[in-house]
Amino acid sequence: MSTIFPKKTSKARTLLAVPASLCSSLPEPVTAQGKAVAAANEFKGEAGQIILLPVGSGVDALIGLGNASDAFAFGDAAKTLPEGDWTLSGDLGEIDPTMAMVAFGAGAYQFTRYKKANRKPARLCPVEGADAAEADRVVRSIWLARDLVNTPAGDMDPAALQEETEKLAKEFGGICTAVIGDDLLKERYGMIHAVGRAAQSAPRLIELEWGDPKHPRLALVGKGITFDSGGLDIKPAAGMRLMKKDMGGAANTLALARLVMDAKLPVRLHVLIAAAENAISGNAFRPGDILTSRAGLTVEIDNTDAEGRLVLGDALTKAVEDEPDLILDFATLTGAARIALGPELAPFYTDDEKLADALNAGGAMVADPLWRMPLWEGYDKQLDGPISDLKNTGDGGFAGSITAALFLRRFTGGRRWCHFDIFAWNPKDRPGRPVGGEMLGSRAAWEALKTLYG
Incomplete structure (x- = not known):
């Protein structure tokens, strides 16, 4: 406990x-x-x-x-x-x-890495009729996600995110590996490399494997942009202020992985964290550049601030190669999702009706509300590139969360998949949900996974 x-x-x-x-x-x-x-x-x-x-x-x-x-x-x-x-x-x-x-x-929860708390919280003995072990693992996972998101980018760069993944693997007997820096090019992760090559801390694909290979393979993919300046299409100061949280997808992925491992869910878990800092220097990737993805698709860069979908594309391709039964990805991907649904409601995208029903039911059960969004086919052609297979934005700025999801779908190989476009941040205090990093959408996903695999 x-x-x-x-x-x-x-x-x-x-x-x-x-x-x-x-x-x-x-x-x-x-x-x-x-x-x-x-x-x-x-x-x-x-x-x-x-x-x-x-x-x-x-x-x-x-x-x-x-x-x-x-x-x-x-x-x-x-x-x-x-x-x-x-x-x-x-x-x-x-x-x-x-x-x-x-x-x-x-x-x-108290974030005490840089400032001591004024007091200790009260403690609650197990409640009659409760699954105290489940409550404990969920709370520990919430605290993990919040700690990761709340830590500033100076102390939570791609290398530090790898260390946190290694700690988690060690705690539960998993295996953690990483492809780092120029080795990404050797392994054909061209988009992860391009996004992170301008930063001091090298980009990397971090992987965690756990569980019995005989069990259904579950891939959890997280966007780990540890800080997002916007790249050469630089964000304004107000838009950059909270960009330490742009690895909130990775934080939620690791928190969900922790739940899976702690509960010993009968799956073969494969965690993939695409970790990079979208920085600016002389070798930063540029608008107009064409990148070659691990899937072999070429991608023209319309905007360097649409970088999350690039790193996820390579990570999703790797996940697909191992033929998973299900892929879930989490990302603080678009401002469009926040405009549509605000910070408290997480949109998700999937073509799998059974999975969608399980997610909606799970979200209602644990007060982690979700809203299903359409993978609208009419917008898919917006992503076709004039001189490349793809470009990394849609047309005209409309339906930005949908076109981002459609971009990711190009890398899922037709596998069963769900994408969560989360905020991972509480902008104001609510009971049990203090200002700062948050585990959002992934608690609902946990309930769905227990239904599907428990």
Whole structure:
């Protein structure tokens, strides 16, 4: 168990969950004194509302659940309750006990690499009826994704991203390898090399293999652009400020891989991280350049700031060569996706109806909402190059997330595949989801994978 979910002890204080419908007549074991204190503090059972009670109140604190349907009512509890161990009791309504623990643990997250936390979070003992081991692995994976995204590019360059992948492989008995720098050209990863060759830290394709070769092969592919200046088509300052998070796809891929390995899902896992910094120097790739991909397709560069799809194209090609049963890729790929759906809702693209249904169901189950977008055939011809097989943008700036997905599809070899165009960042605080890096879309994907392979 993680330190956020300790074993239950007699010293743990009691937190009573109260739906709004019960706040006017608080249930046992709340005493008359406790009810009076709650009334004096205007406890209305609103989602996430916490009231501390004095000795003799029957319980030590109350937490409101609102209509008792959103587990993230527990999202701020770890930082609102006093430090120490707590047990949860009361009617959770429609809230799944495991999700209550996940929400509590997600809200306990603190990024302390550069600044000490003001206090330790409260800890929650395993909740009755919950799968505590599952809650623990999900929370650990959320924290991993957030730590990776929150770390600045100066400390999370392609080499550091490889080190993090190696740590994960070592923890779970996987094998990590990498093709680095000019060796990418020898192995025909021309697009990864071109995108990252101007940076001080060499570009690389990082691979992690785990599991029984007899099991269905699952490929997880992540965009690992550790910083995106835009290249020679340079971003404005405002657009560059958060570009440490442009490896959010890789962070989510590694977090999902961690879930797969920790739960021992019966798959042959193949993780591919296309890691590069899109930097500017004398040897940066240029608008108008034509790159040769590992798939043998030539790609003309319309815009150097559309680099994520380039590195993913090479990584997807490698994934396809090993004949996977399923490919999932995660990328902070387009601003168009944010314009369409905002930062909280992740679009996904797939032609597989069974997979789409599993993803939608999984997202609803764990409060990680997704929205299926169309692989609209009418836009595919926009990617045909006048002097090359492909160009790396569509026409006119319309439907940018769709044309990016269609570009990636050219490298999937007809395999079963899903693309997630995620933000991987919370721009504002919400319960259990603090400002900063986020595990987005990949928790829903985990639920789908358990349905498909569990």
